[in-house]
Amino acid sequence: MVEVKLEGITKRFGDFEAVKDLNLTIKDGEFLVLLGPSGCGKTTTLRMISGLETPSEGRIYFGDRDVTYLPPKDRNISMVFQSYAVWPHMKVFDNIAFPLRVKKYPEDEIKRRVKWAAELLQIENLLDRYPGQLSGGQRQRVAVARAIVVEPDVLLMDEPLSNLDAKLRVAMRAEIKKLQTKLKVTTIYVTHDQVEAMTMGDRIAVMNRGRLLQVGPPTEVYLKPNSLFVATFIGAPEMNILSATVTEKEGLALEGDGFTIHLPEDFRELLLDHIGKDVLLGIRPEHMTVKGVSTLEHVTRTAEIEGTVDFIEALGTDTIVHAKVGENIIKVKLPGHIPLPVGEKIKIEIDLDNIHIFDRDTEKAII
């Protein structure tokens, strides 16, 4: 186990900066998820940690060891890729044993370790098969077994579940998480899937356009996003974003198309520089309810706006009410099956302690 420290990492491909001034410490034994849209620099970051790529600027440390220019073989890391990358001409046993043979382990130690890894991944009964005789999920288990068999200091995973079908992905998500908790190996896991990030990571590092935007435990990133990008990238259905102006007619308020939301006085200090200005208001669908239909639990301060039911999305366990407020469509998530008629006038109750206000220009969170 080892702490991984990235200090001022920049990676250029020609003139293009794929990663810009990245500073991040992954703690000893931590499961850190690098999350972001396609092309944001996640894989490039992982490849620099592995040694497959060298940074244009900055340093990478494993504990006290500066590994910035060390080749992958000298870093004691293992990688698991999206494409399982298991060798088709080798039996499962030999696939898992391969990194141990490269390191010239004695044969009895190889047997012991392969058995240990195969048991952990529940593939003991597949050791005599060829990869062609395995399902995608089983092949990915072989790839994970091969990665952990050397007991790496750092385990690097690049979208390892994205080739699996949805059901298997959910099952493997839990298994990889449990395995990592058991082994306590420092793990860096790349994904663009926010649900994977939320459910697996001890912390999530959100990247966009080569920059690290926010890093924190899943609930913190979800409930206290520091920017419009993080707020809208995480959460499904997405956070509602409404244009509004901060006003002071009858106390502090947010006024937008079809709504006025009166704000508690303790918001004033944070909004002082924005009075009279346009901002973006963010509210997650589950931080609102429809009055008379459902109630918000553990909520102390609320505001109310009026709307009309535009569309109902019945998800089985939940209902998403699309409400028209002025020209805005606001999504409200209600527990259970709520068959509200389209066109019905409703009162939407908002949890004021869970609203977000973003600066219109910088898109940074004010509240």
Ligand code: ATP
């Ligand atoms: P994805 O999820 O699609 O893999 P990502 O977040 O992992 O995306 P990277 O693979 O790190 O993104 O790529 C970041 C950017 O750097 C992309 O715009 C990509 O085209 C560019 N890039 C990556 N590798 C190279 C390279 N060897 N030469 C030139 N540009 C590259």
